[in-house]
Amino acid sequence: MIKPLLLPVETYLVPSLPEVWFGVVMFALTMYVVLDGFDFGIGMLYATRDDEADRETMLAAFGPIWDANEVWLIAFGTMTLAAFPDVYSRLLADNYLIALGFVLALLFRGLGPEMREQREDESWRRACDRSFVGGSVLAPFLFGVLAGSWVFSVGAISLPAILTGVGLVAVSAVTGAAFLAAKTGPALAGEMRDLGVLATLAYLGGVVVLLAVVIYTDAGNAAGTILSIPGIAIVGLSVVAGVSGIVLALRDRYRAWLGFALALPVLLSLLVALLLYPTIYPATGLTVSDAVVSPLALNLTTVLGFPVLVIVLWYFKFLYGVFSGPIEAEGYGA
């Protein structure tokens, strides 16, 4: 047979291509958890402000970027489907109600702010606010439950899964607070700093409880991995990042705080990757090399997909560049 598009048909472009794709999928997951994480955080912190000007400022921060951030979820999902179709179908089919609850929460989160500005009416605005805040809390919670159920393979209605959900809510609040503190005026930033510090403490506490539960019950045989050197390193770095973030926040160094805050979800995703590998669906013991699609399909997705991914990252930078200025209630300043 002729080689379609000159790609190898029976061998992977490089022998470790399946592992590379495991990395790519985890990268998309990380991007999602980090970027949409601070969107969720903005939604939660929004609930703490009554002042209309503060609320408008927060919505202005959220407006231009949330949708692009959310696309990382779709990228994560579709790349999982493209590289590991069995994992995609099992993960979602086995957690049916959680998965659909999550997308519905996302629906309300996205719709609230968009619909809010269509009408001046007071009760309409309150309904839209509820949709925004409720969705912003529920979505990371359910996504965390889904991830916990995947990694620890003890089902969605279990302590480890629920604690993972709580952890994701807390870490989203941290990054949301740091993002707002770095981008708004001093008054709002001060409030965000205090809430962000509390959220950081809650997150670190939550992680400790989660790990204790997992180690005690050895859910999904995760105890060994967590107590291994990379596991301990990730947990240790999380504590360092959290504490440094608090210190910087209290000194009002918000940009630097944002950097450390964003490290937290990155480390959390790293932990997920560490706990999964070399399996990719622990509940059935499916490994990366069992689940991966055939060479030609993966080679094609690699050759066509990688350059595009690079371009996407480039214009993401452009988007964040355009909206990098401080935020005012009327929108972004210059």
Next chain:
Amino acid sequence: MQPATQLLDGALGVGTALDGTVLFLPVDLASRAQFGWTISVHILFAALSIGLAPFIIYFTWKDVRTGSERYARLRSFWLKVFAVGFVMGTVTGIPMSFQFGTNFPGFSALAGELIGGPLAFEAKMAFFLEAVFLGILLFGREKVSDRTYFLSSVLTGFGAWLSGFWILVVNAWMQTPQGYEMITRNGMEVAKLTDPIAAFFTPRMTWMYVHMINASVISVALLVGGVAAYIVWKKRDAKAWSTALKIAVLILIVAAPLQAVHGDAYGRHVEDTQPQKFAAMEGHYETGTADLHLFAIPTDFDAFMHPSDENLFAISLPRVGSFLASGGDFDAVVQGLDEYEQNPPVPLVFWSFRLMVGLGFLFIGLAFWGGYLVYRDRLTASSRYLKAMIAASPLGYAALLTGWYVTEIGRQPWVVQDVLKTGEAVSSTLTSAEATASLLAFVVIYIGLILAALYTLRWLIEGELDELGVEKSSNGHWYGPLPGVTSDD
């Protein structure tokens, strides 16, 4: 979740035999209804984006280039509509891709290698592009140069058209699958990609893309035309809106006839590739020569449910069906439904097809009528035409949906033609209680969504009328005589 539902079944005293039929829908029925319902809603917003994209690009260009107030107004109005539609498209699109896993894991696992690539390209090439540059289009007018701003509108529109391309690669493969072979992986029969070019560019692909893009353009032209006609009705000298109405008419003059000509050829292609679907579209039960029903009315309920040659009151051209299907032979044998064990629900397919085609001809009529009025320079003076355009504004969408029902329902019992039956694609771990609950949730929430979209459109129109200085009190109905016009055409 399982124990809870079993508990519920037990508590309500419903045995497993009944649990599917009485209290909850069977899993496969509920999943199919849910998928059909959610995609029907999603496609309304997707088609809005695809069809509105050229309008937005044109208005933005005119606005940036000429600084004309008229186009600034149109740009800002339709950009708001686009933004709301886009958000709705996004929030309804994500459940679509999730349902491949939650409800049809058999489909994802079997076809993942074939459909995963295009879906991932869709996300990476199209969704990111659209989302990022729409952010700039909506919030960045003062922050970027005119050039970048206009470029953002082009890239946003291009993203919408590209989304349509990749998703239709998937759907076209499901109609006419090729470029794969069946293998066993982890004990499961799955499709393995063998020829990407064949798998992406299936025979159906170009047919579907052209027909769908054109359908979206027609639907949106009717919507823009309807809104413009309404505002002109209220305010005769609203310059921007008579321009919009004229643009809509001119687009329809090209797009509507094209759709019919293209659809006719498309039908022959369906006959070649999916004879069973074609037989259902034509109500052709027995193999043999086929008549063409130009126009059909069911004489009673039975004829409605079983639309075959004998029991329709129809204007039929004897054996023209054969002629068209074969491209020139009146005696050509057309396969009938009797050759298959299991058939799609014929009435749904048959009547949906007729509705689409009927509406298609209606649009051609509207387009030429409007063209004549433009020629006579009486477009905004004809009360009858304005009324017709207002009434027709949702009909493009009706044609678009019914066309998709022909495509998707006509393919049943297959989800991938001749490869995978729909029943086999459905999740085996799903319980009927879960499936019914989620279906119910989607029905309720999506009805709310559609209402929200319609109300938003209404508020935007009211806001526009306000700005044009139309008194609230004159906000009566659009169906009397045209204000200020006494004689009609």
